[in-house]
Amino acid sequence: MEENLKKPSLGVSLAIVLFLFGCFVWQLITVGSPDVHMTLIFATVFAVVMLSVFTKTPLQLIEEGVIHGTKIATISMMILMFIGVMIPAWIAAGTIPSLIYYGVQIISPSVFLLTTTLVCSISCLATGTSWGTAATFGVALMGIGGGLGVDPAMTAGAIISGAIFGDKLSPISDTVNLSAASCEVNVFAHIKSVATATLPGYVLALVAAVFLGMKHSSGQINSEQVDTLLTALSTNFNVTPVYALISLIPMLLVVVLALRKFNALATIVISAMVGMLIAIVFQGYNIYDMMSYMNYGYVIETGNFDVDKLLNRGGLQSMMWTVSIGYLGLSYGGILEKTGVLDTLLFSAKAITSNARNLILTHMAAGIATIMLTASPYVSILIPGRMFIAGYDKLNIKRTVASRTCEHSGICIDPLLPWSLGAVYFSGVLGVSPLEYAPYTVLCWTVPVIAAFYAITGIFVWKEEPSAKGRENKKAAIKKEA
Known part of the structure; x- marks a missing residue:
């Protein structure tokens, strides 16, 4: 026709x-x-x-x-929906609370944005997926940034800059391979060409991260507020070192499966299910709690507004x-x-x-x-x-x-x-x-x-x-x- x-x-x-x-x-x-x-x-x-x-x-x-457009969208939108399911599973499992708990103690606010850009760059270069980077390290870094008092918009900007950098230069990135294939060129020759503009842009992004990080020097952080945050997290979640390491399994699964080029949708579903099991076995939730959280979003009242704001999120319906x-x-x-x-x-x-x-x-x-x-x-x-x-x-x-x-x-x-x-x-x-x-x-x-x-x-x-x-x-x- x-x-x-x-x-x-x-x-x-x-x-x-x-x-x-x-x-x-x-x-x-x-x-x-x-x-x-x-x-x-x-x-x-x-x-x-x-x-x-x-x-x-x-x-x-x-x-x-319309059918053609929605067909393009379907897998991506399914991934997005299951990320909505995965996020509360990670929170209940202690993955995100543990990362926030230790992250706010280890990372200096003045270098947080720079660290965020670098971490997301390395993650995406290794896995080839900016979306996977945002769904794993990105979500955790948003929580850490919130705990340090960093503007969420700045944190998101640093995450995306790092993720897009890695996505444009990783030989296993889908967009890299699609661009090379559409113009019939070698993937590594393509990456070399892309780097001519991407590397200067990345340097500017790092400079911007350093400059913006100056607004968040350690002297500006309210130590009492951070202590209250840590207390609220440790009271409501098991964040002892052993359990914290166990809670990282869902995130590590995403990274390992992505490196092995496992199906992206299946990877997210597996991570969500593993997070749910950890939450039930180690954090004391039951299956009905988890079904509600994974559908409507995680809900907790710690008595600390900042903690509640960081953790009350996610869910299938939120997407x-x-x-x-x-x-x-x-x-x-x-x-x-x-x-x-x-x-x-x-x-x-x-x-x-x-x-x-x-x-x-x-x-x-x-x-x-x-x-x-x-x-x-x-x-x-x-x-x-x-x-x-x-x-x-x-x-x-x-x-x-x-x-x-x-x-x-x-x-x-x-x-x-x-x-x-x-x-x-x-x-x-x-x-x-x-x-x-x-x-x-x-x-x-x-x-x-x-x-x-x-x-x-x-x-x-x-x-x-x-x-x-x-x-x-x-x-x-x-x-x-x-």
Whole structure:
């Protein structure tokens, strides 16, 4: 059906996306709320009406777009739901309370943000998953930061900066392999190319962490408040060294299984179940308590407001607000992808890619626009990557420049958009909205700026070495583009 479908005109396509942008801008200016559910619904209805009236798009194809988008979302949203189940299991098992208890005693507030960035970087480099890093070390670090009196938005920003750094440079990262595959380059050559902008951005993120950490010197921390926190934790949980080590088993399971490339959803479920068993055996809970906690969130009244605020969280139901944004955003993106709106917009952009600077900047803009419209980092890699690869061949630019551009646009912006898959995930797991943590997610907004600077100046824009095979591939790519 799609082959015989009349593609929407540029005017119709622009009207659809500008309506969405207009709604978001109006909402941010007048309300300033990250609650974009109804905004996405209104934008979807407007897109359906425009496509039905001006392009005569059959409703069956629109429905296929919705199904396509939700199919992309399903596994990710299931992971998010089970992380909601896992968090209260970890709390009841003593995993998070133990990490907070010992973390606030070991980590200095002045270096907490720096430590957070480094820990999440190492974790993600080893496991290849920014989501797994946020769900394990990230959750624990949010609790430690709260105990030290660090702004949760700053902590979340440091966690995401570290996690995205590792995700962009780990050879077992899904986005790294997808970017390399979409541009048909070697994974390690791709990583070397990505590092040119990612490493400077990471250095800036570390500098920012040090600078922001100066606001939290040890002299500013209320030692009496910390002592009260430790007392409340030790009174309500078994945090003796032996039991603390036992309580770390659920977290270690996630790390080990991730390193072994075990299924992500199964890993989260196993960790949640093990946490539940530890809570029952070692912390004195019964199965009915755990079923309630894992569904509705952990609940405790310690008499200490700060402890209650740190630990009363999680649960399957707490993730439903976030899950619904994920489904709505990806349904909207699926409609635009299946009905040809994205093709129309991206093909129109190819007309201005006559030189390396324009090509890379247009590719970046297309990646950012794609993730803004589809809410999917994977789609923002695949569609612009395949769309512009012939342009790189035509200008004799190495394909590793194309593959890194896939990473420097959509992937970096992903955690910053309230409706995108990454932002939905991070905000749901860390409990901080993208509008709050975005200013502190230094790596995510500095890397695209550095990449754009390289494009404008020509730095690290490598040319392909001429060869018979290269000339043959170039001719084939140009012929295919024509």
